Amino acid sequence: MTTVAVKPATMAQALTRALRDAMAADPAVHVMGEDVGTLGGVFRVTDGLAKEFGEDRCTDTPLAEAGILGTAVGMAMYGLRPVVEMQFDAFAYPAFEQLVSHVARMRNRTRGAMPLPITVRVPYGGGIGGVEHHSDSSEAYYMATPGLHVVTPATVADAYGLLRAAIASDDPVVFLEPKRLYWSKDAWNPEEPQTVEPIGRAVVRRRGRSATLITYGPSVPVCLEAAEAARAEGWDLEVVDLRSLVPFDDETVTASVRRTGRAVVVHEAGGFGGPGGEIAARVTERCFHHLEAPVLRVAGFDVPYPPPMLERHHLPGVDRILDAVGRLQWEAES
Amino acid sequence: MTTVAVKPATMAQALTRALRDAMAADPAVHVMGEDVGTLGGVFRVTDGLAKEFGEDRCTDTPLAEAGILGTAVGMAMYGLRPVVEMQFDAFAYPAFEQLVSHVARMRNRTRGAMPLPITVRVPYGGGIGGVEHHSDSSEAYYMATPGLHVVTPATVADAYGLLRAAIASDDPVVFLEPKRLYWSKDAWNPEEPQTVEPIGRAVVRRRGRSATLITYGPSVPVCLEAAEAARAEGWDLEVVDLRSLVPFDDETVTASVRRTGRAVVVHEAGGFGGPGGEIAARVTERCFHHLEAPVLRVAGFDVPYPPPMLERHHLPGVDRILDAVGRLQWEAES
Amino acid sequence: MTVMEQRGAYRPTPPPAWQPRTDPAPLLPDARPHRVLGTEAAAGADPALLRRLYAELVRGRRYNAQATALTRQGRLAVYPSSTGQEACEIAAALALQERDWLFPSYRDTLAAVARGVDPVEALTLLRGDWHTGYDPYEHRVAPLCTPLATQLPHAVGLAHAARLKGDDVVALALVGDGGTSEGDFHEALNFAAVWQAPVVFLVQNNGFAISVPLDRQTAAPSLAHKAVGYGMPGRLVDGNDALAVHEVLGEALAHARAGGGPTLVEAVTYRIDAHTNADDATRYRDDDEVEAWRAHDPIALVERELTARGLLDEDAIRAVREDAEAMAADLRERMNQDPALDPMDLFTHVYAEPTPQLAEQCDQLRAELDAEAEAEAEGAGR
Amino acid sequence: MTVMEQRGAYRPTPPPAWQPRTDPAPLLPDARPHRVLGTEAAAGADPALLRRLYAELVRGRRYNAQATALTRQGRLAVYPSSTGQEACEIAAALALQERDWLFPSYRDTLAAVARGVDPVEALTLLRGDWHTGYDPYEHRVAPLCTPLATQLPHAVGLAHAARLKGDDVVALALVGDGGTSEGDFHEALNFAAVWQAPVVFLVQNNGFAISVPLDRQTAAPSLAHKAVGYGMPGRLVDGNDALAVHEVLGEALAHARAGGGPTLVEAVTYRIDAHTNADDATRYRDDDEVEAWRAHDPIALVERELTARGLLDEDAIRAVREDAEAMAADLRERMNQDPALDPMDLFTHVYAEPTPQLAEQCDQLRAELDAEAEAEAEGAGR
Ligand SMILES: Cc1ncc(C[n+]2csc(CCOP(=O)(O)OP(=O)(O)O)c2C)c(N)n1
Numbered sequence A, B: 001m002t003t004v005a006v007k008p009a010t011m012a013q014a015l016t017r018a019l020r021d022a023m024a025a026d027p028a029v030h031v032m033g034e035d036v037g038t039l040g041g042v043f044r045v046t047d048g049l050a051k052e053f054g055e056d057r058c059t060d061t062p063l064a065e066a067g068i069l070g071t072a073v074g075m076a077m078y079g080l081r082p083v084v085e086m087q088f089d090a091f092a093y094p095a096f097e098q099l100v101s102h103v104a105r106m107r108n109r110t111r112g113a114m115p116l117p118i119t120v121r122v123p124y125g126g127g128i129g130g131v132e133h134h135s136d137s138s139e140a141y142y143m144a145t146p147g148l149h150v151v152t153p154a155t156v157a158d159a160y161g162l163l164r165a166a167i168a169s170d171d172p173v174v175f176l177e178p179k180r181l182y183w184s185k186d187a188w189n190p191e192e193p194q195t196v197e198p199i200g201r202a203v204v205r206r207r208g209r210s211a212t213l214i215t216y217g218p219s220v221p222v223c224l225e226a227a228e229a230a231r232a233e234g235w236d237l238e239v240v241d242l243r244s245l246v247p248f249d250d251e252t253v254t255a256s257v258r259r260t261g262r263a264v265v266v267h268e269a270g271g272f273g274g275p276g277g278e279i280a281a282r283v284t285e286r287c288f289h290h291l292e293a294p295v296l297r298v299a300g301f302d303v304p305y306p307p308p309m310l311e312r313h314h315l316p317g318v319d320r321i322l323d324a325v326g327r328l329q330w331e332a333e334s
Numbered sequence C, D: 001m002t003v004m005e006q007r008g009a010y011r012p013t014p015p016p017a018w019q020p021r022t023d024p025a026p027l028l029p030d031a032r033p034h035r036v037l038g039t040e041a042a043a044g045a046d047p048a049l050l051r052r053l054y055a056e057l058v059r060g061r062r063y064n065a066q067a068t069a070l071t072r073q074g075r076l077a078v079y080p081s082s083t084g085q086e087a088c089e090i091a092a093a094l095a096l097q098e099r100d101w102l103f104p105s106y107r108d109t110l111a112a113v114a115r116g117v118d119p120v121e122a123l124t125l126l127r128g129d130w131h132t133g134y135d136p137y138e139h140r141v142a143p144l145c146t147p148l149a150t151q152l153p154h155a156v157g158l159a160h161a162a163r164l165k166g167d168d169v170v171a172l173a174l175v176g177d178g179g180t181s182e183g184d185f186h187e188a189l190n191f192a193a194v195w196q197a198p199v200v201f202l203v204q205n206n207g208f209a210i211s212v213p214l215d216r217q218t219a220a221p222s223l224a225h226k227a228v229g230y231g232m233p234g235r236l237v238d239g240n241d242a243l244a245v246h247e248v249l250g251e252a253l254a255h256a257r258a259g260g261g262p263t264l265v266e267a268v269t270y271r272i273d274a275h276t277n278a279d280d281a282t283r284y285r286d287d288d289e290v291e292a293w294r295a296h297d298p299i300a301l302v303e304r305e306l307t308a309r310g311l312l313d314e315d316a317i318r319a320v321r322e323d324a325e326a327m328a329a330d331l332r333e334r335m336n337q338d339p340a341l342d343p344m345d346l347f348t349h350v351y352a353e354p355t356p357q358l359a360e361q362c363d364q365l366r367a368e369l370d371a372e373a374e375a376e377a378e379g380a381g382r
């Protein structure tokens, strides 16, 4: 066994590396968006790509999101694999029609003749003190759109592995990057041959027996923290990181909940009509007789994302998660 | 008691009447959209309004949905009450940014100083043999957007009452009109003083004891038909017409499910990430110990809306609903 | 030097030294639509081209009539006829090289067919057995596009990609006068100009967007004037003059091919039929107007030219009409057959591989269909 | 006659008789940006206006500096400075009548303040205690708008509504060069022209959209040339010349007020600071360029004029600076106080009445806050 020098890297760095490796591996990969070239993106995720691969491969587009995604559709029609950056979650909305009416449907429309291998990178979520329109969690919109894959990493390694998989996918992928994890660090060796993570597989981040926290993206570290805190209350919580919202890994989730008999879904997106409804409903459909309590949800409130000074009251935190766990009808146990 | 001559009227006629009455009652009400003036709309819902109230009150706009909704925002800022028609469901997508980032948020953004009393009428759903982009059920997008009300009638009387309420509301309302019910008829007396239905109240369309069908819009008649057919199987089904998806009438729904102990949610929109997930999850949260079986969902498949010749395989029909009812673990009864 | 670098840099300079980047004058369209037929310039036209245009125009009109008839027989869900606009449709198809790409809107079945798409496959969308009936790569025709103007950025992206790859490919995108009001029109033209993409935009200004006349759509001197704002040339052409449209498009395509970037062409024409078979045009326009346009008929214009030059006699006219009738008869016959349908297609092409969720739904539908078939068989056996 | 009917009808005519609806020539902008300061025309300027402009420019620059300093002290989440662009900001505010409306973008805090919005309330969005800190109706200033170009259709709609009601109100909407690429820009200008709405669009072309220079944004001769495509006049003005911007806007506003419809004004200017305090401008531009623009400083231009005309002496300059310092001191002091926050505000204004769902969540948060407070009290009591 050889010892490998493993240095901590940030999620942003892992994403940059994934883009670079994908561009080096396949000349069809083109990066495009607002400020992705000279500046390297407002989060510096595309840093250095224009220099290394030229402006034709990493292109500063005019400022128009529908135009960016719409031209990416045309480029994909001609055999390229565009990786589009939307600068912030809320600024992907102008491209909604192109996404829903074309990106998601072109393969189906043409009976498979015209697949669109487009990756749409969307920095999403709050917790970074962003002013209005800079902290939306818009995954519910994408989940409700058949034809898209919806993927979101929670670790540095997954950021690399899942982005490589997204770019390699022949289907369009909405790749949601949790903004507040951009600067999170992990021991990760960028010099090692990198694993491409398969899309559609959840992972159990923490084993536990009392109840399952089902979560993804920015809420994964929060749930892990909550699970640690829960030990004091005598609860041994399992944490499942979904990683892919579409396709959904029923197998992993169901197995966990059948084992623990209790579950809480945790996400930042608003609760009403949010991802948690779907998750809770499908878990219940599949695990009804194993459940000791209804699947509960801890989510953002059903309000427009709050201003920076109030966001801590909105975001699901450890206490709110523990409160929900406490409501899982433990009296049945005794 | 006097006898009133009640003639059958179509839902489209009731909607026209609601617009006309609202315009007559309040000079601030303005109707705008593509082809709403001279033509009276592609579904003739605005028929005669331009003639009666002039082109300034019922206006054919340029062909640009974001522009229509964006200018309506400005008009509402100045005290008007715009009623916007989106020609078809999928053609509301270009206005998505205006809807999500402004219409839904302006009141909140300005601490209540600048409410936007805008009604966005969207003919939605399938079953009319429409070609691609003419049959989408996009309610999941609107439900996941705090700040909007989302309303949809299933009867001729509700079409009138709810549209009047939507226009009278100081909040923005996405008013979803089930296209295939436009020509449905009901005994309805347009000469009687009309009731304005409060927004946010579900109604029980059919009383039953065995299980509850929770549904709305175009699926209401289908569920009523299914309930009739279910009698042959010995099931006495209750049918709840939600009418308003936001706000959601937990009270009526919960009371029904607690009584019956079983529920199926039925809608045309795709299942995954669709309205049914939210509904099933919240019903389960509230009725867990009353439930004999998990709340099931009968929904459109998770595919882009199919072409006319295949849509019957996609739409939830009586058989599929009865199948789901059959899976509600009746063995527990015996 | 990369394609992007070829565009060169322009840095903002303080106003005392400020210079406009390009001279707007050459970008402005002529004040009147360019015409060839009926003018002296027509004399120079290639007889073979004229004959080809004529034959295709006649076929095109016949196709529109046949398709409209099929709606009445319930064989098509809907048909948006391009009668009156055949010159644009045909010239668009003929002006392209085989390696080029066409991006049609929902009204442009004719252009697709004239480019080689099977007349039946071109109607799949409107018949309703699937969304697109042909393989877009076979004739390099993108799917007929329903959401207005959304196909324009696709054309730009494809043309740009081809240029990046060094391929000699130009894209021609069609859009209506109403479609020019959409944001996608603006964004597409702007991207095309900034990227100097080899793409040509043809606006068929037929005076209406369903019921809405041009004066409620724009206040511009002409739609071609929009080109200036993007820094590309605008051209105005008589859309009923097939030769003029063919010439203007040919020049624009050659310009794009040579690296000169995009052009916006406005063809002034008229929709003789209603918006679709489902529309009632009498609600928003007078017969007088329609009659005035009938007098400027695209087929008659070519026929007159050919006849005047002695290039067309009764026999030739008859041959062209017979050819069109044969096409119509074939179309009618094939459209009168029920298309093969497989409900399982609902799931086949949503993703490269069905998700586990779709696979489950697939099983559900298959079980339902089996049960249905069984019940039917039982019913038949009784 | 209704407002809509006043526009008159234009019916499509076959090309032999086809006429352009308007002459494009008067719509085209001048080839060079309009300038007044430093030219002979400046001599006619009203001394009071010049002095007012000067004082406001100096205040504006001071405001930008103070706000930027507040970001370093953690008192603002972010600040997009308009230093270098003060002439546009101030002239925009001063050109309006009190009854008019201003539609600022996120960069236009100065314009809002110059129009009367409280300097602290104008910073609420950027401080982060709420999304908008002022009542838009008080000074008729719409909320500072972050999603680019989306405020433009609002301005059109408001102006249109005012005209329908017969009110003498004009709307002035601000947007950046980058924002002109968005579909909303196109749709807003088109609606404005078709409706002949009393609205003026001011594009502050500061050469960059964050890092992206103008040549990657457009290939147009100038942004003002976009006007032609909508059938409205385009004007080009030196955006660092406060007098010229004031004059051009004044004319455009008067034109709109008189029923003449919208105008597109492009002001050529430069963003001296980085995009925001969080941006690193050295990544995409050279100091030389910044220096060239500093030499064309909007404050210096007015100061030179005033001094040359003997309208400004040392004392007057000192007074203006002291006034600006006083404003800055007040701003600093008030911004150094923690804003009052009520977490329950999360729910108060989402709807006129909270939905039952929100009422439940409201109770949840209140319970959490009570528990928190109790725990803290306990901790303190221990
Ligand atoms: C985005 C969008 N909005 C609305 C529609 C509905 N619609 C279909 S055709 C049409 C009118 C189109 O007019 P124009 O662009 O002039 O094309 P034409 O029909 O005259 O060929 C409308 C409004 C649509 N297809 N797409």
Ligand SMILES: Cc1ncc(C[n+]2csc(CCOP(=O)(O)OP(=O)(O)O)c2C)c(N)n1
Binding pocket: A034, A063, A087, A091, A094, D107, D146, D147, D148, D175, D176, D177, D178, D179, D180, D206, D208, D209, D210, D271, D275
């Ligand atoms: C719809 C939308 N897309 C992207 C952004 C992110 N963004 C904020 S400012 C900016 C650049 C704007 O440039 P410009 O319009 O020239 O205005 P300036 O910043 O120069 O004042 C971008 C891309 C946004 N706010 N809105």
Ligand SMILES: [Mg+2]
Binding pocket: C176, C177, C178, C204, C205, C206, C207, C208, C209, C210
């Ligand atoms: Mg048209």
Ligand SMILES: [Mg+2]
Binding pocket: D176, D177, D178, D204, D205, D206, D207, D208, D209, D210
């Ligand atoms: Mg700028």
